[in-house]
Amino acid sequence: MKVGIIGAGRIGKVHARNISMYIPEIQIKTIVDPFMNKNMEQFAKKYGIPNITKDANDILNDPEIEAVLICSSTDTHAKYIIKAAKAGKHIFCEKPIDYDLKRVHEAIDAAKNAGVKLQIGFCRRFDHNHHAVYSMVRDGKVGKVNIIKISSRDPEPPSIDYVKVSGGIFYDMMIHDFDMARFLAGSEVTEVNAVGSVLVDPEIGKAGDVDTAVVTLKFENDAIGIIDNSRKAVYGYDQRVEVFGSEGCAFNNNDIPNTAVLCNEDRTSCENTYKVMWDRYTGAFVAEMHAFLDAIDNNKETLVTGVDGLYPVLMAAAATKSLKEGRPVKISEVE
């Protein structure tokens, strides 16, 4: 299968490299890079990508290209989804689809009407640890789900410049956890209550955001969810989920690079978790591409549908409103 990649930033390059290295069934024919500098040429050569272009239409109009990966800036996601859908191409789009709910619906509808696959880049659904918890929950190992807990902490906050345009911690960071909460619960969220503080860097507060946030979720089935985020965990990525139910509790411990342990006079210790996202989530990025290919090849629903792209945006909107107004906000208030 031949694909084109729109956007050659950090995440576009990650997908390009992963496909080139791990997924021989997919060939990247064209990559869109508005700057087309020398680094890009070297990159394309190294990973066997024949065409670099400034114009996304070179992909959208190419009859050989079956699928498009949309890795450009968020404000262009919906536009390219609609164009790609019209061009009859299957679509993998990075999250979020858009912050404007109307645009989100338009994009989802476009893909639906065109009958093309649409998969959203919530890669953590494919993480080996999170997916193992998910599988146990779906296999009924914990019975009826009562409580879901998610801890998600980054090693370092992004730059203040990025914070200013990020849409805030709920849209930028916790959106992954909103997706994970729905994924694990198998039920929709009806209400969120957000608490937030500036504890990591006062500059983040000045930029109008918080860096530490806790959100409680009510689900339709009366289960309760808790998410905590911090922009800075000195020990590296902290990514844990827990599903407590009537028949048991499934959770994952944080991921570590090896199982080596040292006992010395002071303590018994092991190596810390990962501090670089690409190291931590390589497997998940590869697995989501395999899943995308599988959905296309076998005409199956993708594991992260357009609707799955919509709800986390609703939850982020509700959380943002809740934090601002200091009260629980129903999803129905922001739909």
Place this chain on the structure above:
Amino acid sequence: MKVGIIGAGRIGKVHARNISMYIPEIQIKTIVDPFMNKNMEQFAKKYGIPNITKDANDILNDPEIEAVLICSSTDTHAKYIIKAAKAGKHIFCEKPIDYDLKRVHEAIDAAKNAGVKLQIGFCRRFDHNHHAVYSMVRDGKVGKVNIIKISSRDPEPPSIDYVKVSGGIFYDMMIHDFDMARFLAGSEVTEVNAVGSVLVDPEIGKAGDVDTAVVTLKFENDAIGIIDNSRKAVYGYDQRVEVFGSEGCAFNNNDIPNTAVLCNEDRTSCENTYKVMWDRYTGAFVAEMHAFLDAIDNNKETLVTGVDGLYPVLMAAAATKSLKEGRPVKISEVE
């Protein structure tokens, strides 16, 4: 040191047995039991308690007795604290002091004015795992505290009859976690938001209570806390705390009776945690008595003061109000 125990119910017997077995420095001279049946005589004989009486005054008026353990029903706690304080006896009182804040203040003041020690029975502060986390936090190992998470789940719900008179999950069960949150944070809670569901047993709902509850806490120092409670964890007591800060994260794994592991064709597994509270918390009950003795002998402040008895009641009141009204409630609203 000679002590008297007012109340010979479950918790009174636990303290009597523990003191008799593990703390040779304390002698139980008298125990108050309104029923004084044969079982009590056998119990007293077995653990070397010379006197059984129906009348608490036999303890309060006994000049040989230096300290009193108040293990009677909650509605009598404040009364006996005030009486014991007037009698000049040091006081260990089971939690909570009272549900009526005025009574709580009267009791605390009585002890303060009499210059006697008052220790409240929040035994989990003395648990080997929780205390190890606390020590790391106090030693600055996690830096400034940003997020506190507490999971506390019981193996089985109490009887419905008990639920009806328990004051609700926040006063009866989560009160331990309210205390733990303050203990770990080293800062006062200013606001709570409670979410609750009936997921374990519909009868609990009919009795006007919830069996699954999540509370978020805001602290004075802007740290954020999360507590989750369930009345039923099929795998036994689940008691974990986590303190995430600027320099690291300290947490405890759930307690298990031994370190044996079995790998067979299916899984790698170990034994579950405890299902009986007295097995799980024996060490904590003994340690709190040692600490009480130490506070008296060395004229130190107790590790769980009367004020430490007050705040969890305030938090329970706020959580109860929050759940009822579906909005965050400030502690100042219930003081």
Place this chain on the structure above:
Amino acid sequence: MKVGIIGAGRIGKVHARNISMYIPEIQIKTIVDPFMNKNMEQFAKKYGIPNITKDANDILNDPEIEAVLICSSTDTHAKYIIKAAKAGKHIFCEKPIDYDLKRVHEAIDAAKNAGVKLQIGFCRRFDHNHHAVYSMVRDGKVGKVNIIKISSRDPEPPSIDYVKVSGGIFYDMMIHDFDMARFLAGSEVTEVNAVGSVLVDPEIGKAGDVDTAVVTLKFENDAIGIIDNSRKAVYGYDQRVEVFGSEGCAFNNNDIPNTAVLCNEDRTSCENTYKVMWDRYTGAFVAEMHAFLDAIDNNKETLVTGVDGLYPVLMAAAATKSLKEGRPVKISEVE
């Protein structure tokens, strides 16, 4: 049940204290202490032991005393077993019975002929972790036993003076592991091969002993065993067993005082294991006394019989010979 304790050294005091604190069903009537100094008086008073004597006959001739704990020096064990047996008293004897096999047999026969219980102080059979592994093996969880591995390392070597009279590492230290190997295997050892080095302290070598030793065992049922000992592990007691069989593998991790974990910028770590034997094995010492009482009360075979006292001595003799001669030695060579 009234008992007498012959020997008030370290181990005698440990049993006295444990019985006094944890086993109300046993009363210590008399303790033998050749020195009878003030400390002993204080000790006896604290733990409620009415009589101190220099003469073991005060115990052996006391018709009220049903059972004797022999905690004196090893060279007197067999003598007191024989005397106590003749006096019709049940016997708990610290390991080893004797280094002279003839004496061991005489002692075992004396107890047998007198029809009294004889339990040898291999306390590790009662350790919560080792016993959990044992239970899984006996319950068939690992199938047929193929390989047994035991690591046993002490925090500090004993004094050189003690090393000189200890009988060597195999009699003094590995004898516990020889017992554990038989206990776990459920089969007798037929041959041992010993390798040893002086790696901890050259003075131990000058005293004619090794401080680091590895022994391989062949069992009658063709299973293979491995034991490693070191006189010095800087991180504390290291006591692990592993049983690998046709259907799985059961092992225990080293014991730690609490489950608290710290993640900081450097490492993820937990507290080390115990460095004091009495802390590490308190539960085992108490459990072996309960088991002794149970064997007497219910007329059951003890879990550590006289024969169980014999075989580890044979294995120590064979290991000593093997190390000296640099070749595998059959148990039949030393019987």
Place this chain on the structure above:
Amino acid sequence: MKVGIIGAGRIGKVHARNISMYIPEIQIKTIVDPFMNKNMEQFAKKYGIPNITKDANDILNDPEIEAVLICSSTDTHAKYIIKAAKAGKHIFCEKPIDYDLKRVHEAIDAAKNAGVKLQIGFCRRFDHNHHAVYSMVRDGKVGKVNIIKISSRDPEPPSIDYVKVSGGIFYDMMIHDFDMARFLAGSEVTEVNAVGSVLVDPEIGKAGDVDTAVVTLKFENDAIGIIDNSRKAVYGYDQRVEVFGSEGCAFNNNDIPNTAVLCNEDRTSCENTYKVMWDRYTGAFVAEMHAFLDAIDNNKETLVTGVDGLYPVLMAAAATKSLKEGRPVKISEVE
């Protein structure tokens, strides 16, 4: 760098696929396959290998090819090392070089004289867990090495036909552990003592081999080693090493595919380890190729030299002799 692969069996294909997928700096120009069937053509096409040939000389005589991977049957290893060395090509050769020590020396000398790199395929040196232990040992974290323990157990025994030509468990299976022991110890082995049993499959015994083996090692520096092997662990690959020294103990726990844990009414459990070698050791296979490339590019000694290929063969010879004669055998006896 262009390479050729001699041998397209299981291990040859693994290296071909890994290089193609994970190491863009290496191009496989030619692969030797005596059978050259259709599957091979598909395989070569899939992984971008332009030439398939029956004749190894097509590689050895190709001036474009800088390095050779020898993945043919063991009896041809030495021959191809010598030829490749004469042709001036760097050599990666699967273990063992040969069972005939004279041939091993000839091969090592040929590479040395030609000034080409020679790396032997002891891939476990590059495993993330084993390497982490090695790094801690080399960094002095455990001080002076006193005891080395290695457990190495396979999920399933090979076919009886393979067992018959395998050279026996010491040459075929434990040879990896002999290498690991030297790698971790940083000292040469002087004597081995082997114990073995047939506990997995009587047919293995009939074929003249054992399926369960324990070997003790004496090192020049007086450290002691223990290796245990079993041909069948029902729970999958069990690959653990432990290095105990004067300043601490470093070990690795067995590898598991994810960190998910399930607590239910029965047990607390996690997923088992890997049951397929290629899953378990993918990282190690890739890492050894990176290291080979690095040694060539930067003209460094390889991490697994020809001499590192020699010693495990000596140890296997000594272990075989020891098992046969029932006594410890010195390495000097088999050199």
